Amino acid sequence: MLDAGFREAIVRIVGTNGYSDDIALRELYSHDIWSKGATAEFVVAPASTMELSGVVAAAAAREIPLFPRGGGMSYTNGYLSSTPGGGVVDFSRLSRIVEVNAADMYVTVEAGCTWDTLNSALAGQGLRTPFWGPLSGISSTIGGGLSQNNAFFGAGVHGPTSDSVISLAIVTGEGDIIRTGTAGADGGRPFWRHYGPDLAGLFLGDAGALGFKAEATLRLVPAPSHEDWASFEFKGRDACADATAAVARQNVACEVFAFDPNLQRVRMKRASLAADAKSLANVVRKQGSVFGGLKEGAKIALAGRSFMANAAYSLHFVVEGPSNAGVRENIACLKRICETHGGREIENSIPKIIRANPFTPLNNMLGPSGERWTPVHGIVPLSQGSATWREIDDLFDSMQQTFDRHDILTGYLVTTLSTNGYLVEPVFIWPEEIFPVHEASVERSWLDRLPRHPANPEATAVVAEARRAVIDVFKRRGGAHFQIGRTYPFFETRSPEARALLMTLKQALDPKGIVNPGALGLAGTNARLTGARSLTPTDKEDAP
Incomplete structure (x- = not known):
């Protein structure tokens, strides 16, 4: 139990609005989308870097462990404790955009700022960060992305989150504040990362274990004025996998991603007609002209959801740039690569809609019939992508009877990271009761339509076994992982x-x-x- 003196000290730092020992809130913040940890004794939400520093110093004086929570989208126990007695640091109040410096092309944000918030603020100025968010960016925070690293928007050319960072403000385990790069000098500005040893790199991808991220400065680039999209289907996994790597090597597609038939069917089943209409409206609005918007919207509407064969593997990519001619030249090159690997071009509805609706509500946290959902992933060299996908597929084939017995569905999302990383992410969907984090994150209108499932520990144990086996595949191949948390063997x-x-x-x-x-x-x-x-x-x- 916490002593009253500690509670009083924390409240003096953050105010009554920044401290809670409400049991419902503590339980919500003590699990992620995969598992539950020990229930936190308190939740503290600092509203400034100085408040965060004071909280950490007070906790250190009493040796009370603190667990940082951003958007709560971890599936690797990233902020969960295995023993009681600690507190959760909630970054939702530490979420301002501190400075947008268009002259020197950087933006500084507090760690709790979401990717959605940042991109909305930059859009009106014609600016963007090189990497600009994961698919969960409506909720995922920038600080969490720096601790865990992210894949997706912009990653095909620019790499993951950490490759867009210039400077960090870190609160150490004693409450001291360290600023990296040129910001580390008295009165220094955070315009350049590489001045002496790269201190920022120590804290990127550290799973939040070496210090609390308070602020981050990211590079800015002009928002590209032109983009185009392409989608291809392949009859087999290996052809799709090899084409994915070949496209990535060209380093011109800002997003490169592939689905297996199972995951594609789930995606098509999961979305509602209302979601279709909203997505289509955003596509039309984004095109920049009435004619262009109606043209692209009509293509999607006519294609509907039947444009892809049920048994097909699909590869999708987006190319962007300052000129329409350059974009067309690059995408034509990538299309030729896909055709060389046996791909057949199909309607580009999927990348077009994802680009027009990058940060959608987190309804994908559940299966189409209210099932639990969890991924596991690893990163290998481009040359090993196909063989790794095949090895995991063989593993799942060996477990298929058990999966069938417990109604466990598997699928794959594959994506690439600049010209060096090939990320394979198997996902599992199975009937199981949901957690409070699902109740808090999924749209209520969608959640209320879904059936509820009772506790199903036997099936979940099978999923846990499969996750561990997948991690072993990547370990044998010398692979890497984002979201190390307390799961991947770093x-x-x-x-x-x-x-x-x-x-x-x-x-x-x-x-x-x-x-x-x-x-x-x-x-x-x-x-x-x-x-x-x-x-x-x-x-x-x-x-x-």
Whole structure:
């Protein structure tokens, strides 16, 4: 139990609106979309970098662990504790856009700012960040993206979130504030990252284990004025997989993504006619002219949902640029590549709609009949993408009878990261009761139409087993992962020298071990800063 003195100290820092011990809120913030952790003792929501610094210093003085939560979209126990006694830092009040500097082409935001909020603010100025958000950007925060890394919008050319960062403001485990890059000098401006050792890089992709991100400065680029889209279907997985890698190597498609037939059918089944109408309206509005909008809208309307064969694998990509001629030349090149791999061009409704509606409500957190949904993923070189997808498919084939017995559906989303990363993300959909985070995140009008499922621990245990097996595939292939959290085996797979360096950094930045202990495979207050084995879904404290 927390002592009254600590509660009073925190309330003096953040005010009564910034502190809560409400049980419903604590339970909501103590699980992610995959599993539940120990219930937090309190939730604290600082509204400034200085307030965050004060909260961390107060917690460090009492060795009370703190777990950072942004949009809550983790599926790897990114902010969950395995033992009681800690608190959740809610970043929803630390969400301002601090500065848009169009002259020096950077934007500074607080860590709780969502990608949707940032892009809406920049759109009116004709600006954008190179990487500009994940598919969950309506809720996902920029600070969370920096801790976990993200794929999707802009990543096909510019790489993941961290490749668009210039500077960070970090609150260490003792409450000190570190600013990286040129912002680290007295009165310095955050216009340049590379001045001396790249301190920002230490905290990017760290799963929130080395410090609390308070502010971030990202590069700006002119928003491209032209874009085009293309979609191809392939009769087989390998042809689609190889075409995906070949398209990525050209480094001209800002988004490259593929679906297997199962996931494509789910996507088509999941959307409603009302959603179709809204998506179509946004496509029409985005085209910039009445004629162009009506033309593209008519193509989608005529194609409907039957433009793709049920058994087909599909590849989609988007090309953008400052001139229509350049965009057309680049997309023609990519189309030729797809045709060389046996692809057949189909109506480009999917990339067109996704681009016109980038940050949609999070209804995809559930299956089309109210089932639970969870992904697992890994990143391999482009040359290994096809073989990795095939190996996971073979694994699932070996488990298919068990999947069928428990009504577990699997599918794939594949995407690429600049010219180096091939991300394979299997997803699982199965009948299981939902969590409060689903109740809070899915549109109520959609949720009320879905059936509810009872607790189904046997099926969930099978999903956990399959997730672990997929992680083993990537481990054998030397793959990488975003959202390391407490699930992917980062620390345990590093060399002894790398582990020693990580422990030295953790000790220097978080000597009391209160910063998201357990994340990244690093233990904290309960294990006195020893390396912790990365958790997997079969660990008792990590299981749903």
